[in-house]
Amino acid sequence: MACTLLRRLACLGLLALAACTHSDFRPDYPRVPSTVLPVKADAPLEAYASRITAQHGNDSGLRLISDSNDALLARIALANRAVHSLDLQYYMFHSDATGGLLAQRLLAAADRGVRVRLLLDDLHVAGNDDVLRILDGHPNIQIRLFNPFLERNSSMWGVGKQFAGDFSRLNRRMHNKAFIADGAMAIVGGRNIGDEYFDADNSVNFRDLDVLTVGPVVAEVGQVFDRYWNSEQSFPIGAFHRKTPSPEKLAQLRKTMGASARQFSESGYAQSLVARVGDLAHEAPATAWAWGTATYLADDPEKGNPAADGKDLHMAPQIRAWMDGAQQRLTLISPYFVPGDKGVAYFKGMCDRGVEVSILTNSLASTDAGNVYVAYASYHVGLLKAGVHLYELKPDARRGRGGSSFFGSSSGSNSLHAKAMVVDEQHAFVGSMNLDPRSVHINTEDGVIVDSPALAKALLAIFADATKPEHSYQVLLDDKGSVYWQAKEPGQPEVRYDHAPETSWWRRFKVNTGGLLPIESLL
Numbered sequence: 001m002a003c004t005l006l007r008r009l010a011c012l013g014l015l016a017l018a019a020c021t022h023s024d025f026r027p028d029y030p031r032v033p034s035t036v037l038p039v040k041a042d043a044p045l046e047a048y049a050s051r052i053t054a055q056h057g058n059d060s061g062l063r064l065i066s067d068s069n070d071a072l073l074a075r076i077a078l079a080n081r082a083v084h085s086l087d088l089q090y091y092m093f094h095s096d097a098t099g100g101l102l103a104q105r106l107l108a109a110a111d112r113g114v115r116v117r118l119l120l121d122d123l124h125v126a127g128n129d130d131v132l133r134i135l136d137g138h139p140n141i142q143i144r145l146f147n148p149f150l151e152r153n154s155s156m157w158g159v160g161k162q163f164a165g166d167f168s169r170l171n172r173r174m175h176n177k178a179f180i181a182d183g184a185m186a187i188v189g190g191r192n193i194g195d196e197y198f199d200a201d202n203s204v205n206f207r208d209l210d211v212l213t214v215g216p217v218v219a220e221v222g223q224v225f226d227r228y229w230n231s232e233q234s235f236p237i238g239a240f241h242r243k244t245p246s247p248e249k250l251a252q253l254r255k256t257m258g259a260s261a262r263q264f265s266e267s268g269y270a271q272s273l274v275a276r277v278g279d280l281a282h283e284a285p286a287t288a289w290a291w292g293t294a295t296y297l298a299d300d301p302e303k304g305n306p307a308a309d310g311k312d313l314h315m316a317p318q319i320r321a322w323m324d325g326a327q328q329r330l331t332l333i334s335p336y337f338v339p340g341d342k343g344v345a346y347f348k349g350m351c352d353r354g355v356e357v358s359i360l361t362n363s364l365a366s367t368d369a370g371n372v373y374v375a376y377a378s379y380h381v382g383l384l385k386a387g388v389h390l391y392e393l394k395p396d397a398r399r400g401r402g403g404s405s406f407f408g409s410s411s412g413s414n415s416l417h418a419k420a421m422v423v424d425e426q427h428a429f430v431g432s433m434n435l436d437p438r439s440v441h442i443n444t445e446d447g448v449i450v451d452s453p454a455l456a457k458a459l460l461a462i463f464a465d466a467t468k469p470e471h472s473y474q475v476l477l478d479d480k481g482s483v484y485w486q487a488k489e490p491g492q493p494e495v496r497y498d499h500a501p502e503t504s505w506w507r508r509f510k511v512n513t514g515g516l517l518p519i520e521s522l523l
Contacts, residue, residue: 025150029239033230034142036222037085037115039183044081046184049214052286060215061289062450064430064458067405068199069273071191071210072098078181079105082114087180087225089119091173091432094194095131097264102193103135104257110140111254118143119229121174127154129237134245134253136237144234146174147304152240168306171522174228175443176298177210177432178221186213186221188296188448189430190419197417199408200269204368206417207393207406209333209462211430211448211455213294220296224446231301292452297431299444315447316440319421319433322449326423329356331463334435335416336372337361338523343435344382351387359383360466362416363392363473363485364500364511372436372523374515377500380475380483390475392485395502397471406462407471419447420459428456437521469494473501 039046053061065071079086079102086109093099110116118132118141125132126149136143147169149162163170179187189210195201197208213221228234238244264270300313311317323330330350337359339347350357367373383390395413407414421429431447433439466472469488476486485497500508 043182049184060217060294063212065210072198082181089178092192122148143237176446209418217294290454294450298446331422333420336434338436348386358389365502366395370511391467391472
């Protein structure tokens, strides 16, 4: 995310003198408040949720979704089975094969009477919202944009001149991810909607984590969704267009989406999913869920308003207080990890009092944000001297090499995108929040904390597998205090690298040069 945003900011110096923006924005466009619909017993998802939660009191149930294919299937299953409402909140919703398929299922749900509310961050929507505008014309579909660009122009020029004139606001993005069906079940985690998040991209696929939830925590997700939906930062997509799409355009889009879905169903990717489609339809028993006291955390939407921003709007202090409780072990997974001097001191304090701190992040070879990696790498020595165990994911980690389903089976390279934490093999967090300045101070984030040894154990198993020598490099210090990377393939001797493994000198030169810019606070 940081890499994409910074690329868009690269031309700001040239654009600062740009002329005033032309806009079709209508500030008087009606914004009618709405809330999550009441949970109804006639909804199949609610009937299922009621049955499996009946013996668990105020505990919530969570199922970890580590497999990318399962992540897509879970969303399709919820969209297909919903009968009253679907509420979705995402940072990115691509119009590729999997994004198009899910959009088609949302349209099908709306056609059978389901109310669909879709809240998207506008960074990747502005100038690319024709299809969304047509969908918004459906009587059962409402689409809103968070922290919008007033000019609907996706070019570097169009985006850049708006950043130049309104940087403090437009720099703040909604990074939350939530999917709520009939108020009965919800998915929260790190995945956006797009091929690279569902193992369907032939070049790079993100390794990510979600949790499917039932029980009291679902209502908390819905309440936060409503706060974002009705906030001053969220605008109906119709406010940015003078013309209303005709019903004929919706009818044509329905045909186009149906044809694309049928074509997609014939692909090898889709065929490989057929045997697994029944996961939710089979209604897994309560024993298949991890149960515990769960809390949904989210930044207040006012964090997106620079004039109102204050520490009381942030979820980071709650995460910090939760991590403070570690007594034996703190395990962190963060694709974009920039601890800063304060973070290094914090982890040193943990290690000094006997807590084992282990962190998995991206290697330079696997990351999509080289500038973030360079900022993180500047803290290698401090973290290692403090006693932190550091691991960096290899770009070619594979399920076929002994890895779990977390690694998928596509031919593309891997990039870590999961955000998870485990405290003392008892408490677990899964969400959208990276351990970097952007997530902590600038963007809005969300996630679920649960007191559940079962879920903690599942996350630790993924961490243990991901940090095996065949899947990750371990970052170490030699006796001279120099950083090196250690790797090992099955049946092969250990290999030492004195620079970032599997990267060219040109790649290292470019990111190190970029690292000279004073932009760490934006990463």
